[in-house]
Amino acid sequence: MRTRAIFAALLGTAAMTFFAPVFALGSPVAYPTTETVGTVDEQFGVKVQDPYRWLENDVRVDPxxxxWVxxxxxxxxxxxxxxxxxxxxASRMRALYDYARTGVPEVAGDRYFFTRNSGLQNQAVLYVKDGKDGAERVLIDPNAWAKDGATALDSWVPSKDGTKLIYSIQDGGSDWRTVKVLDVATGKTMDDEIKWVKFSALEWDKVGQGFYYSRFPEPDKEGEFQSxxxxxxxxxxxxxTPQADDPLIYATPEEPQLNHVAQVADDGSFLLxxxxxxxDERYRLTMIGLNGDETRRVIVPDLLNDWSMIGMSGGRIYFVTNKDAPRLRIVxxxxxxxxxxxxxxxAEGESVISGASVVGGRLVVNYLQDARNVVKLFDLAGKPMxxxxxxxxxxxxxxxxDLDSTETFFSYSSFNRPTTIYRYDLTSGQVTPWAEPKLAFxxxxxxxxxxxxASKDGTKVPMFIVKKKSVTGPAPTLLYGYGGFNIxxxxxxxPTRLAWLEQGGVYxxxxxRGGGEYGKAWHDAGRLAxxxxxxxxxxxxxxxLIAEGVTGKDQLAIEGRSNGGLxxxxxxxxxxxxxxxxHAAVGVMDMLRFDRFTAGRYWVDDYGYPNKEADFQTLIRYSPYHTIRKADYPAVIVSTADTDDRVVPGHSFKYTARLQATEAGDKPHLIRIETRAGHGSGKPTDKIIEEFSDIYAFLANFTGLKVAGE
Structure with missing residues (x-):
């Protein structure tokens, strides 16, 4: 069973009835009785009831x-x-997870840095090789950091010469990071420690004597996970030197809502x-001179367009931008x-540019063509190669x-193909496997x-359908979606999804719309109004899926995470x-209060402002918490975690409490609340397997998917 905090001493403090009922599968569930309060907010003449407002309080602070949890x-x-x-x-997921998963290597000096999870390790391990043919050795193994495996190695950046490495630590799934520095030759961690880092790049200076990072003010204890x-x-x-002595490089106290990320130019001459x-990808760019010249120039003043610096050559900077190009171009x-x-x-093409780099004297451009990648090559003048x-x-x-690199590496994966790492020789053009997994299927x-x-208005929408070749419809089907934030x-x-497919299910x-599959127009068509x-x-x-016979009327399950939970x-x-x-995972469920917690204020670009009347009228029409109604609902399982400081768990708590209190049919409406976990990143393998074996067994039971060996 998953790890839980011990709340036994607190059970008598809440005005609720708590019990763990015994019942037969399929019978109505006796839910805990959740206290209601008389909170009513009047917005633009509309009285909005919020009977479970108290469930917004931090589970680690409020008994x-x-x-209730x-x-x-x-x-x-x-x-x-x-x-x-x-x-x-769970057994099959463990077997499917048990293969070596290697990350894309990064070359610094003559060293190769890469992560690998041997299979069932809770966290991936960082390795280093001295030279192409050198023996690999463990540099950082985070699996010893916490007994429950919930402390993760997040990002890591080697210095240009490969002698030192910055790395960040994520504890319990939180978005907060602690940054440390390691000597690569000895493998020893140095005394430097940086705290209160979140949503940050880590950028070495050109000579490897220090680095740039982004941080927020230290919060008070009660607001650490909600402010x-x-x-x-x-x-x-x-x-x-101590963090207290770190000089301020850039801030906008007159615009406290702005986030700032630093990037050091390839030649080390400036900080962008x-x-x-x-x-939204709407950025202001400020160039700060380095190497003794601290001149500041705003080169893009208005928060209007997407700008991504991808490299330099011949005194020019290369950017990917959507300025005058909704599907992006390189300038x-x-x-x-x-x-x-x-x-x-x-120039802008028919397909969206999803990424690009200046490497080895050429441009490598990754396009998104009908939601799948195609990679094209150009010289630095834009001539196709x-x-x-x-x-x-x-x-x-x-x-x-870099501009003078002779090799680069990339990953490839698909629904039925685990990630394989390839080496691309920039001189010969040869592509060869660098790390291939050995599979149990x-x-x-x-x-x-x-x-x-065709959607309701006739818009053509792409969909991938994955299944065993031996499966003929209709079959139990899991439909997944997101639809937001240009993602x-x-x-x-x-591996968890493959376990569903192995049993004869369809994915x-x-x-x-709302995603980025077809550029700005596709995104705009699925946000705000x-x-x-x-x-x-x-x-x-x-x-x-039902009309085409892929699945049947009572065989369709749906799943989404975060914005997909909404x-x-x-x-x-x-x-x-x-x-x-x-299955609604870590979802944004209260659309009238999402902007009051942690990162929620950023989401107004996609959702709008709850305190503006036009946006309020749109939000209240679909807000999951506010639009629950009396009806025969499907079986619903909600999942969240106590340390989710991206979408605070109060969203899921309030939604579940209201759903359980509504006459919504006899099928179960449950919530699964993980401890020492967050929005998803850094979650240990053990917790992933426990969670998805629970969730997919639940979904299988109500779609008729028969699990082998039951």
Whole structure:
């Protein structure tokens, strides 16, 4: 069973009744009685009831909330213990996870740095090789950092010469990071320690004597995991000095809502500060001279467009931008210039540019073509140099390096293909495997198909459908979606998902509007006043799968995480008849108060401002917490974690309490609350397997998926 905080001494403090009922599978669940309060907010003439406002309080601080969490977990655990197939799925997931997973290597000096998880390790280990043919050795093994495996190595950056390494530590899934420095030759951690780092790059200076980082003010203890994140600043840390002495490099106290990230130029001549106010790719760029020249120039003043510096050559800086190019283009700017004087290097095309790099004297451009990657090559003047061959329909990442690099590395994965690392020889053009996983299944047993279906307004939406070749419909199907923040859903491998496919289930992934699959227009069509399009797209995907015989009326489960959890909550409220089961993970459920906690204020770019009438009228129409109604709901399982300081767990707590208190049918409506875990990153392998064997067994039970060995 998963690790829990011990709340026994607190059970008598809340005005609630707590019990762990005994019941037969399929019978109505007796939920804990949740206290209600008379909170009513009047907004623009609308009285909004919020009877579970008290559940917004931090579970680590408020004993009442802690007791509620304990009571809910008791009910959920008791129910899940009766669900067939749970142990079988967990066993199979462990077997499918048990293969070596290697990350894309980074070259610094003559050293190669890379992560690898041998299989069932809770956290990936950082290795280093001295030279191409040198023996690899362990540099950082985070698996010894915490007994429960919930302390993770987050980011790591070697110095230019490969002699030192900055690394950040993530504890219990929180977004806060602690930064330390390591001597690569000895493997010893130095005395330097930097705290209160969040949403930050880590950038070495050119000579490796110190680094730049972004931090927030130290919060008070009660607000550590809930307070709004404002007043971010960039500081410089000189090795061997205390953090208190770190000089301020950049801040905007007159604009406390701005975030700032630092990037050191390839030649070390300047620091580029990228400032933003929300989740939109709308940036201000400020250039700060280095090497004794601290001249500051704002080269892009307005928060209007996306700008990403990808490299330098011949006194010019290369950027990927959507300025005058909704699907993005590559431009160059003189090092003394500004956005008013740009040269187009690679023009906007039919497909969206999802990434690019200047490496080995050429441009490597990663395109998103119908939600899958295609990689094209250009010289630095923009002349096409061909296309990089890929193994199939999949996702690609990597291609780091310098202007004079002779090699670069990239990853490839698909729904039926775990990540393989490839080496690309920039001289010969040869692509060879660098790290291939050994698998406990045959990828050729599965088909990956892409289809296009019509949404409510006729818009064609792409969807991937994955299944065993031997499976013929209709079959139990898991439909996944996101639809927001310009984030694209592309093919990717998941051992937990493969366990579902092995049992004869189908997996479908819809590329909904609101994502970035087709550029700015696709994103804009699924946010703010257009957010309903996202829900319509997802509902239409479910209807299509049933109409085409992929799945049956009572065989369709849906799943989404974060903004996707919002998606699941909204569509279940709108079409409870369409789905047999639903999993809403770490979702944004209260659309009228999301901007009051931690990173929530950034999301107004996609959702709008709850305190503006036009946005309020849109939000209240689909807010999952506010639109729960009397109806025959599908089986619903909500998942969250006590240390989620991205989407605070109060969203899920309030939504679940209201759903349980509503006449919503006899199927179970449960919440699974993990301890010492956050929004998802850094979660140990053990916790992932425990969580998804619980969730997928629950979904299998209500879609008719028979798990082998039950």
């Amino acid at each position: 009442k909330v802690a007791a 304990e009571a809910q977990n008791k009910v959920t655990d008791a129910y899940l213990e009766t669900v067939p197939g749970r142990e079988q799925l 709004l994140n404002t007043d971010q600043e960039i500081r410089y840390h000189l090795l061997g 500060v990228t400032s933003s106010s929300g989740t 160059s700017m003189a090092i003394t210039g500004s956005e008013s004087a740009l040269d187009t290097v690679v 061909g296309e990089l061959p890929l193994p199939g329909i999949g996702s690609v990442g990597g291609f780091d390096g 045959n990828p050729d047993d599965y088909t990956v198909e892409q289809r296009f279906y 694209s859903l592309t093919p990717g491998f998941s 479908a992934q819809a590329s909904l 257009n957010k309903q399009n996202v829900f319509d797209d997802f509902i239409a995907a479910g209807e299509y 998606l699941v909550g909204a569509v279940v409220n709108q079409r409870p008849d369409l789905f047999a089961a639903a």
